Amino acid sequence: MTTPAPPSSSTDLHGRSLQTRSSLAQDLAALGVRPGETLLVHSSLSSLGWVCGGAPAVVDALLDALGPDGTLAVPTHSMDNTDPAGWQAPPVPEDWWPLIRAEMPGYDPRTSPTRGMGRIPDAVRAVPGAVRSAHPQSSFTALGARAAEVTEPHPLECNLGDDSPLGHLERLGARVLLLGVGYDACTTFHLAEYRVPRPRLAPSSCAVLRADGTREWVTYTDVELDDEGFPELGAAFEAAAHDDDGAASGAGGGGVVVGRVGDATARLFPLAAAAAFATAWLTEHRA
Template identity: 35%
Template sequence: MIPTEHLGKAIDELAPRNRPIMLHASLRSFGAPIEGGVDALLDAFLAGNRTVLVPTFTEPQFGVAPPAGLRPVRNGIDYSELPAVPTIPEGAPYTTDCGLINPGLGVLPAAVISRTGAVRGTHPLNSFAALGPLAGELISAQSPSDVYGPLRELAAHEGVIILAGVGINRMTAIHLAEHQAGRRLFLRWARNLHHQVSMVEVGSCSEGFPRLGPILRPHVRTAVVGGSRWQAFPARQTIAAAAAAIRADQSITRCAEGDCLLCRDSIAGGPMTT
């Protein structure tokens, strides 16, 4: 059993008080149960007047097939494998109080959105949610056409990105760096509140992001809690360093899958809508 005081000690070493934290965490990485479970972990990060920001994506629940008239080229999709006129499934559109989340994100984001006071973004596929004193300010920066606004605000507030037992391939903020390096974000499809299908911005393949490790190493601070290795990165400096590296060598984010369409189109600059 991992005592809660071990959590607090590591957090105080890595994350200044009164600052926002972008948190990616794997509870399995601890190798033993946490005293108090996921809620104790979340409370430990919220202590010290911190704000916790997490991804609360919902592609499986609210993504729809691309209509024939909304299929930009170089968009990370082979449209030839899709029906020319896809069937758009019926269903309710995304709302910030839907309570749904991509199960692959783990239990921590689910714990965040279940809390009173949590604020969740309006992006139907790649929302973020936050809890703490800066939650409203971070999340108000997001819209369907500005998916990574909360990450810009995280950097503006000198926030920290913490990877707790996960790798750099889970660092969502690098998608913002891609955009700042000149890449256009991929476009996907969701039904809006008027039940019309529209395009929204999303990220690319992240499996090649660990290749940025040597670039980001000067900024990282580490701690170990149980079996979980934590890495903390200052958001503003990390995003800037990643953007500069991508700008200098667009292929640096290419994953090991030689035929990855997402990597190919992202490195080429992203979708072309005209």
């Protein structure tokens, strides 16, 4: 089989270059994605260029780069399954709240839609054999050799802490790939919020689907999550321990590899290193 030539240098009317499954897989390998590793991906499809085949082609490219022994994980959160009293984008009338609480469908990992995660995570969720975690608000979906280890368990009282897929990914030695998105999308920094001294706690409510098929509106207490300051935190992480040969090697501070995948800027780094740095940074910078 003949390998297709790389996409041409021409662009469309929006300035996007042509990208394909094979070209993206080559870019991922050049960035440093390794066969057999476990990778948590946060992504923006539109940042990559004009992708032949859309989001499913990107998923295929990621799986090609990871190989048959690798594992791909993505966030598939359902953050519309929350108390309507806190909705701001957009808010809803207060007299709607009781009916929403009474009628919000219970979370079903097979069918509940994602919200605000982008088209690539939805494409991962649709792949036969994908495994999605049980949390009704902060689920992750994984594909590959260690998918079950990534996603199970995921208890209700632990959105993004040590008992969530983020904690499992850390124990599996996963790396994080920011694919056309910034550090504001880095869920690993939320893991650090559980590890600071005296983390803030808050109630959260959602609709759950019980094993017997009944639906229930429940309230639980967990760490209050706040992504304010994550871009500054990410910049500090990337600048940390910067060495003189970082530019030549493609690695910035903190073990961050920066490069191009399609038209997008991509960043690749160890999840454990990011969580450790973020814990120290948040402890120092947040009251």
